[in-house]
Amino acid sequence: MTTWQQSPTEADEAPYKWRWLAFSAILAASIMNLLDAMITNIAAPSIRADIGGGLVLIQWLGAGYTLALAAGLITGGRLGDIYGRKPVFLIGAVGFTVSSVLCAVSVSPGTLIAARIAQGLFGALLLPQGLGTIRSIFPPRELATAFGAYGPAMGLATVAAPVVAGALISGDLFGTGWRMVFLINVPIGLFVIIAGFKYIPSKQAPSAAKLDVPGALLAGVAALLMIYPVVQGRSLDWPAWCFVLMALSLVLFVVFAKAENRIQARGGDPLIVPTLFRKRAFSGGLVTGLAVYTALTGFGLIFTLFLQLGLGFSPLKAGLSVLPQALGSVSGFVASGAGLTQKLGRRSLHLGTTLMAAGAIGIFLIVRGVGTDVSPWHTAPALAVYGAGLGLFLAPFFDIVLAGVESHEYGSASGTLTAIQQFGSALGVAIIGTVFFGILGAQVTQATDTPDLRARLTAVQVTGAAQDKIITGLGDCGHDRATATNPDAVQASCVQLETDIKAAASSSGNPLGVAAAVQSGATDSFKQGFNQTLQRTIWVVVGLLALGFALAFLLPKHARGHKPPSGGGGDGKDEQPQEEAALL
CATH class of the missing domain: 1.20.1250.20 (MFS general substrate transporter like domains)
Structure with a gap:
């Protein structure tokens, strides 16, 4: 740009x-x-x-x-x-x-x-x-x-x-x-x-x-070769070609970097100014932004899936449930614009990632403690903290990163940062979504065999081998439903479960009671499976935020034109306004 x-x-x-x-x-x-x-x-x-x-x-x-x-x-x-x-x-x-x-x-x-x-x-x-x-x-x-x-x-x-x-x-x-x-x-x-x-x-x-048409094609193909196998690999049971494509992606990124260097050496107009990557502040900004945007988008995806698919929230209720995060982010932006960023400088990024991690851990503790009875009121405080951290990170991020580049590199730098922001978002959906869906089926299965379900089945005279068979079948059916390619398709394991339920009901003398017990167990196991999956995946988000926190130390201490409270700091270069960051 x-x-x-x-x-x-x-x-x-x-x-x-x-x-x-x-x-x-x-x-x-x-x-x-x-x-x-x-x-x-x-x-x-x-x-x-x-x-x-x-x-x-x-x-x-x-x-x-x-x-x-x-x-x-x-x-x-x-x-x-x-x-x-x-x-x-x-x-x-x-x-x-x-x-x-x-x-x-x-x-x-x-x-x-x-x-x-x-x-x-x-x-x-x-x-x-x-x-x-x-x-x-x-x-x-x-x-x-x-x-x-x-x-x-x-x-x-x-x-x-x-x-x-x-x-x-x-x-x-x-x-x-x-x-x-x-x-x-x-x-x-x-x-x-x-x-x-x-x-x-x-x-x-x-x-x-x-x-730079070759550069644009190289960068686009390299990004696609990284994202495509990550998204598709889980459903295909990770064939070898997935890893080949990811390795090829890294090779193409290296080829792209060398091609851009050659274009600049010839006096041409590269897609991205290669000298940017020799600056610690800019390269650090790229990897910091990649880590945080990956965490941000991935968390948004898995939390919404937990609300709708796991807890059965309507789209409207799910939208209202995440409203505290949006309001929190606005408060973070307001605090940043009111002078907090100018006072804290790079520490605003550290405070932001810390609050985001605290909010994500808060969600972990809430869903672990409350279980499947989680309501929007339970999650609102943690989401507000997460959102405030998001606002404190995003508001100064571009300004602080761009403080480390020269004036003639500014256009290429801002465009590259924006592209990395979007690539991180795609990577977040791919990686964190893959982790979430990869463990969901097993968690649903594990959540099936509970003392409560066994007690319900025993109460309607389903015991012994018949009880074990129903619980095993319920776990298999829940796993297949949770990971189904076509949500409308009837899974073979679910058909077998129906047969087992009918056999148990006919011998118990209380067919309605058996059906009700199994239905209740299926609902509980599905919710609990999503609950456990969210808890485990949240730690991937927290890990990425911790990585972003550490990488932020590579960035300049203050945005260009912002001086620390002591009156020193800044590199003194090009103190032009950074309104551009608002558009990114």
């Missing part, structure tokens, strides 16, 4: 007349992307129940979108430099709106995932154009106001997204169900297209860069 700087001539010109209407189109486009990045955690169980696709579909709904967005962001910024930001913005807006409709009308997992990938690619054209456009149409004295309005609007969208998604699905408007979470993009997209066409000025970048 390349930065546009206003020349003295531009700064002296009369402000662009329609700048706030153009700003509204850019803001609406950013909100539309934010909604689509967040809604699938709420919508995924409903989508899976409707069109099938199994647990892998749930992972690909998020990973496909964010991976495509990550792979295309820097290229999208370059295309804006070459062809002008307005036409690229409009192509992105039209494509995003059309692909949203394709998501809404999808009737199979394959077509829906393809449409989600298309959304991500068009989003990668749409989003990078906003920063340069805002900087070029607002006079310097109004830039702070524009970016100041952007932050709260995105914060409000973050708070509203899960609730809106849950309400749209539960409301089943016009019989659309989950499809409305994509159809809502149509009116927003039409506004973005019309307002963008009418009010965004047609300005060409001062110096158009050449597009």
Whole structure:
């Protein structure tokens, strides 16, 4: 993503007349992307129940979108430099709106995932154009106001997204169900297209860069080869080619780095400025962001699945349940903007990751202590702490990382950081989702054989070998249901369980009592299996946050232009405002 700087001539010109209407189109486009990045955690169980696709579909709904967005962001910024930001913005807006409709009308997992990938690619054209456009149409004295309005609007969208998604699905408007979470993009997209066409000025970048097509392809393929086997491997029982692809991904990333070095050595225009990776602050920022964003997105996925699939919450109730996290994140952003980050500097990142880890551990303790009777009121305090930590980490992260780069590297650095943010999100869905689903079946099976279930069966005269057979069959059926590729398919183990139940019921003389005892046991074991799975997977999230905490020591102590309370610090270089981070 390349930065546009206003020349003295531009700064002296009369402000662009329609700048706030153009700003509204850019803001609406950013909100539309934010909604689509967040809604699938709420919508995924409903989508899976409707069109099938199994647990892998749930992972690909998020990973496909964010991976495509990550792979295309820097290229999208370059295309804006070459062809002008307005036409690229409009192509992105039209494509995003059309692909949203394709998501809404999808009737199979394959077509829906393809449409989600298309959304991500068009989003990668749409989003990078906003920063340069805002900087070029607002006079310097109004830039702070524009970016100041952007932050709260995105914060409000973050708070509203899960609730809106849950309400749209539960409301089943016009019989659309989950499809409305994509159809809502149509009116927003039409506004973005019309307002963008009418009010965004047609300005060409001062110096158009050449597009590094081989670099863009190498980076995209390398990222895909890492994510694809991680998502698919569990369902295929980890064949050898999964590990071959992951190894090949690492090789391609090395080839990409060497190719970018050669382009720069020839005086060309690489996709990413290679000298960035020689700076400890920037490289440290990449790995820190990768660890934290992986944890962040993965935790959001598994907690929502626990609420909906494990506890049986409706989409609306699940959306309301995660509202404290969104409110907590807004409070973290507010505290950061009120001067806490300027005072703490890099320690704000450490405080943020610590609070996030504390919130995740709080969820662990709550679900362990309360069991399957967890309610939104139980989890609200821990989620609020987690969200506050998230806000304290995200607010200064880009500014602190970018304090370690030179002015001429700023555009490439900000674009690369944003791409890593999205790649981390895709990786979080892939890795943490795979861990969660990988242990879910076994946990459901283990949760079946309980003293309570045996007591219920004994009370209806099912004992001995018949009791053992039903409990074993219930565990097998629960395992197969929890890991089924097609949630509507009748599992062979469940058919056998029905046969065993009928045989036991006929000999007990209380068929209704036997059926009720088994049904109660199935419900309890399913909930308890999800409970145990969440508890174990949370420690992966905590481990990643601890890694992020440690890696943050590689970053500069303060953001550029921020001095520590003692009056010293900072490197004194390029104290230009960092409004750009607000857009990322």
